[in-house]
Amino acid sequence: MEKISVAVRFRPSTAGDPTSERHWRTEDNRISLHRPLGTPVSGASFAFDYVFDPNYTNAMVYDLLIKSIIHAAVDGFNGTAFAYGQTSSGKTFTMNGSEEDPGIIPLAVKDVFRTTKLSTEREFLIRVSYMEIYNEEINDLLALENQKLPIHESLERGVYVAGLREEIVNSSEQVIESSAKDPMNLGDLSNGDAIRVSVLNLVDLAGSERIAKTGAGGVRLKEGKHINKSLMILGNVINKLSESGKQRGHIPYRDSKLTRILQPALGGNSKTSIICTVAPEEAHIEESRGTLQFASRANRITNCVQVNEILTDAALLKRQKLEIEELRRKLQGSHSEVLEQVILKQRNDMHKSELECEKLAMELEEERKARQALELRIKEQEKKIDNLSSLSISYHDASFSAQDKFDSITMSEDASVSRSDIMRTPNFKAVSDDFVVKRRSIFTGLDSSPILETGDNTVDEDLWMQLNKGCVTNLDMLQMTPEMKCQSFSSLQMSNEPTLDEVAKRCDCLESECSFNKQQLEELRGKCNILEGECSLLKEEKASLMASLSVSEQDNEQLRTEKEELLKELDNEKQKLKELKEDFRQFSLAFSERAGLQVSLYTKLKAMMENMKALKVPCDS
Numbered sequence: 001m002e003k004i005s006v007a008v009r010f011r012p013s014t015a016g017d018p019t020s021e022r023h024w025r026t027e028d029n030r031i032s033l034h035r036p037l038g039t040p041v042s043g044a045s046f047a048f049d050y051v052f053d054p055n056y057t058n059a060m061v062y063d064l065l066i067k068s069i070i071h072a073a074v075d076g077f078n079g080t081a082f083a084y085g086q087t088s089s090g091k092t093f094t095m096n097g098s099e100e101d102p103g104i105i106p107l108a109v110k111d112v113f114r115t116t117k118l119s120t121e122r123e124f125l126i127r128v129s130y131m132e133i134y135n136e137e138i139n140d141l142l143a144l145e146n147q148k149l150p151i152h153e154s155l156e157r158g159v160y161v162a163g164l165r166e167e168i169v170n171s172s173e174q175v176i177e178s179s180a181k182d183p184m185n186l187g188d189l190s191n192g193d194a195i196r197v198s199v200l201n202l203v204d205l206a207g208s209e210r211i212a213k214t215g216a217g218g219v220r221l222k223e224g225k226h227i228n229k230s231l232m233i234l235g236n237v238i239n240k241l242s243e244s245g246k247q248r249g250h251i252p253y254r255d256s257k258l259t260r261i262l263q264p265a266l267g268g269n270s271k272t273s274i275i276c277t278v279a280p281e282e283a284h285i286e287e288s289r290g291t292l293q294f295a296s297r298a299n300r301i302t303n304c305v306q307v308n309e310i311l312t313d314a315a316l317l318k319r320q321k322l323e324i325e326e327l328r329r330k331l332q333g334s335h336s337e338v339l340e341q342v343i344l345k346q347r348n349d350m351h352k353s354e355l356e357c358e359k360l361a362m363e364l365e366e367e368r369k370a371r372q373a374l375e376l377r378i379k380e381q382e383k384k385i386d387n388l389s390s391l392s393i394s395y396h397d398a399s400f401s402a403q404d405k406f407d408s409i410t411m412s413e414d415a416s417v418s419r420s421d422i423m424r425t426p427n428f429k430a431v432s433d434d435f436v437v438k439r440r441s442i443f444t445g446l447d448s449s450p451i452l453e454t455g456d457n458t459v460d461e462d463l464w465m466q467l468n469k470g471c472v473t474n475l476d477m478l479q480m481t482p483e484m485k486c487q488s489f490s491s492l493q494m495s496n497e498p499t500l501d502e503v504a505k506r507c508d509c510l511e512s513e514c515s516f517n518k519q520q521l522e523e524l525r526g527k528c529n530i531l532e533g534e535c536s537l538l539k540e541e542k543a544s545l546m547a548s549l550s551v552s553e554q555d556n557e558q559l560r561t562e563k564e565e566l567l568k569e570l571d572n573e574k575q576k577l578k579e580l581k582e583d584f585r586q587f588s589l590a591f592s593e594r595a596g597l598q599v600s601l602y603t604k605l606k607a608m609m610e611n612m613k614a615l616k617v618p619c620d621s
């Protein structure tokens, strides 16, 4: 996008009119209208790309405003420069200039030839046409028979005047001086390459003043009306284009020949500069304000500029080959492959996480089993503890009954050994010499009371046996240690069943084991919870992976479709290329046939001429 450049140019005031200084004041690129006393008029201050006061020469105006357009035209961009302003404000002076101060058209023409000659890489063909728009009719000024020419539009040429003569020129001297409209085609002929064709319009418009002000009548009035209409539509087009996109609406390019021809220059594909000429005198203030408003609106227009290329068959072939290569490259390095890799990676990731999930599930299962086993073991141990406890209680009861019995047979001299002491700590209290078993040779009649009223602290062997109810005891040992203390008694008593001490110890042991197992169980539960959490996280991850996989697969599907379309396009292009090659071949054939025909015609003509000459000779003689 490129803005239209707009400059305002003041011509010198007519001799002896000092009023201009008082009204228009310029400062850099600003102009403002002031009252005779010097106060600024509101709404009459303007800013442009350039403001040229009368001190600026045409060459300076050209350098600052037009030169870049001319150089761009040589590079293949369309260019337009036109002057707009009321009669006698200096349009023609600006566009054509004088001998001493050549205007934009001669300066541009010279510059075109100078620039094209400097170019060593490209060849140029310069064609010039020259026309006027008069009463909404287009007349060719190079071929006066070409009148009322129509405007056509085509894809290759855009908008153009059909039938307008175009002269090929090789130097600036050959270019016909113009004062109306001067479109110049700059064709860049580079062998085998695309041809750049740019159109340079250099336009000198008619005066923009209102027709009533001219006081014209008759033919002049009709002419004025057309000019007026044409410029009014130019104003409308500029107005519309200066508005923002939505408000813009329809642009009435087709309402006049001028706007139709200038269409590319106004909001189209062209670099455009407008020079608005202003007459500085007081009498022209209103017209000047109108010109400045026009300029101000034009300054808001943006064009869309691009190089114009026309392709020769060879260039077209080359271009299409490049396009096909490009399409192929696109297909090879297409995004779909990248996406496929992404999908593959996602699948791998998903597979990994599935495996991890399975592993975790197995671990969890093992942990669960271990927990169950542990719980079972704990239960068994608790049962055992219960059993042992009950056993301990029953044994305790039993020991008490035994004790009671012993109490009755023990001639205890130490009353300090109490029942409760024996119950709590059966081996704790040492009872000295209070009970000693003594072997007896003959023992009978023990049923009711095996305790002998011997008066001493010994019992015989059989009694001992009966009291112990078959416990295996080494009585020899007992005999050998007849003075064995009560402390040994319990071991004798419980040779086959655990002692209370052992039971208590075992209980303690089992309890500690149980509490350790419980602790372990707690730890396992915690571990299980963590594993379950991890497992659910993995499940979530899996779900999101599945979702992204399905999105990727959709993308892939779309890309596959695109790829297929591209392949179809490629096939079409190949087909076109084939057809073009065929056309080219046909064309070459036709061309060579024509060349042959021309040669034979030439030979025939030559022969005829010679015949005629031969016939003529006898006549003269």
Ligand SMILES: Nc1ncnc2c1ncn2[C@@H]1O[C@H](COP(=O)(O)OP(=O)(O)OP(=O)(O)O)[C@@H](O)[C@H]1O
Residues within 6 Å of the ligand: 010, 011, 012, 054, 085, 086, 087, 088, 089, 090, 091, 092, 093, 094, 205, 206, 207, 277
């Ligand atoms: N910048 C300038 N410096 C010197 N003289 C100028 C300048 N601009 C215009 N003039 C003179 O002013 C007069 C009117 O200028 P010109 O003929 O260019 O006006 P115009 O706008 O083309 O008028 P019209 O619309 O009738 O063709 C001419 O004599 C011209 O030489």
